[in-house]
Amino acid sequence: MKQRTTLKDVAKEAGVSVTMASRVLGNYGYFSEETKSKVLKAAEKLNYRPNIIARGLRVRETKAIGVIISDVLSFFFTTLVRGIEDVANQSGYSVILCNSDEDPKKERSYLSALYERGVDGLIVSPSTGNYSYLKKLSRGGMPLVLVDRKIRGLAVPTVIVDNEAGSYEAVNYLISSGHRRIGIITGLKGVMTSEERLAGYKRALKENGLPVDEKLIKEGDYRREKAKEAALEFLRMKNPPTALFVCNEPMTSGALLALREKKVKIPEQMAIIGFDDPVWAPLTEPALSTVSQPSYAMGTLACQTLLKEIRQTGCTKISPEDIILKPKLIIRESSGERP
Amino acid sequence: MKQRTTLKDVAKEAGVSVTMASRVLGNYGYFSEETKSKVLKAAEKLNYRPNIIARGLRVRETKAIGVIISDVLSFFFTTLVRGIEDVANQSGYSVILCNSDEDPKKERSYLSALYERGVDGLIVSPSTGNYSYLKKLSRGGMPLVLVDRKIRGLAVPTVIVDNEAGSYEAVNYLISSGHRRIGIITGLKGVMTSEERLAGYKRALKENGLPVDEKLIKEGDYRREKAKEAALEFLRMKNPPTALFVCNEPMTSGALLALREKKVKIPEQMAIIGFDDPVWAPLTEPALSTVSQPSYAMGTLACQTLLKEIRQTGCTKISPEDIILKPKLIIRESSGERP
């Protein structure tokens, strides 16, 4: 790349020292009106743009934050990322985005890369497996905010949703609509949200005096394919469930695909509620009932929290509190009518 | 943030000079086996990680690329971005993502920010209005690849799809199914893809001897809301079209929402084909026919091309060729059956 204009060039053009040029452009310290105008004119003329990398080296900040999520392709994370970026960019921070695909190795390598890049902070939706490295980073002073998923024993601000409650509400709705055999396709094993959503399912059953039938619990991995398989398996059962609760959006699309393939009538033969409320939920036939997470708000909150953390580094930290948002059950048509 | 371990620390620990430590860790130049093992041991012990910002200052590269698109929230760009990131990260580059929202001011400010950040290259899906600045950047030596949208007079590699052909094929299909009045909701005015998709629509009409009726052309802005309005307007016409061609995914969801609200039977009362093939296309009722763009491949290609450009900087450049991919018409149910 062609030689950029540097402060030195500006200083020379203006006939002042590099220091003075820096002062004027950075607008700090003392300088005369005359110097100011000379420097500004020179900067303008040479089309000077500061090199924030060089500045960063000096002041030890990069004005960049790293974001690690499992996959931008899923609606929840896309929206979350958009929220993060909007806040970050408004405050002059750039966002470096990484997809871990739930792979701890990939996640680990991104964490290292972001650390080497000297990001000022990190927003992570942790997969399973790098807890100790995350702890090390955090203790080492790296501002860190977790989002969507909490890590026990890691005292950093965490923005989550009350998964258990969301799940409970959905399943409870199905039960109150008369369903007695409700299947669930769970998320990736070992991930907090999966466990919580499953827990809400179980609690709803129990509180309504229904048995927890292990055959009605199929393990998914938060991806579409496996969920489609799981749905097909449900359909092959001699005594299939009459309703399905699916724990995230990609899996819900998989389940819907399976039902459609098998020409299962929704909600008559199979009612369904999915976690996450993508734009397309009102467009399926029948329109999909969902548990909606405030994903954009989660992004903005996470980023605001991170920026606070970054400003606070060095200060004595108050022990961080989790920010827990409420998901919302949105009843459309796929869940069937209440009798 | 706590003091990071630097090369100096490693050198001291190993009892060698900083230079030697750098040589071993960077694996260049000469060093003895003994030095090597001492340095490696020290680095390991102190948990040394290079500071790529500092390195970047010295070698004038940041191993980061900037990506500016209009909005990650739309399926096409989400997938494109995923393609870019996969390639970039495999090659050790980080991706800085920015959403311009089709706003030239925002785009401009991101371009500046990325330049100041010293990114090694840029992948841009340009909105309208910063052509001259982009040209300046490119002429100034910034490796640049355009994606999805071409800029006339800017000779940089561009990865696009044959929009005109995709559009032509879709509209032609509708005509051959017996439709004579076909409405179109176009994209944002001034954007290349909008014009090309409209051109394909017009050509299909003309080649089939049908008139181009301006009342059947409604201007959208690539967003959902305005497209929904446009669809409603179509429905209010005394002589509404019998088929609709909608020029991107968010707008298609808007149109579908409108049709559903008004309980319009698809495809009987209104056939519809949308540009872009999101995951949810097979899930609507009836399943949505679409023009599918290879968005992931566009992302990987764009990034591969950019990396090539980056490696070539300085060399005499061969004049770049556009990479033009073919969109694919996917017929499902919403387009109606051929008679």
Add this chain to the structure above:
DNA sequence: TTGTAAGCGTTATCAT
């Protein structure tokens, strides 16, 4: 008010 010089963490040059 202004300028000199040191330093941020690397790598490249040049002696040794």
Add this chain to the structure above:
DNA sequence: ATGATAACGCTTACAA
């Protein structure tokens, strides 16, 4: 094979 030393572009004591 090794190590001073300078340089990358910027900020910031400190001195003038």
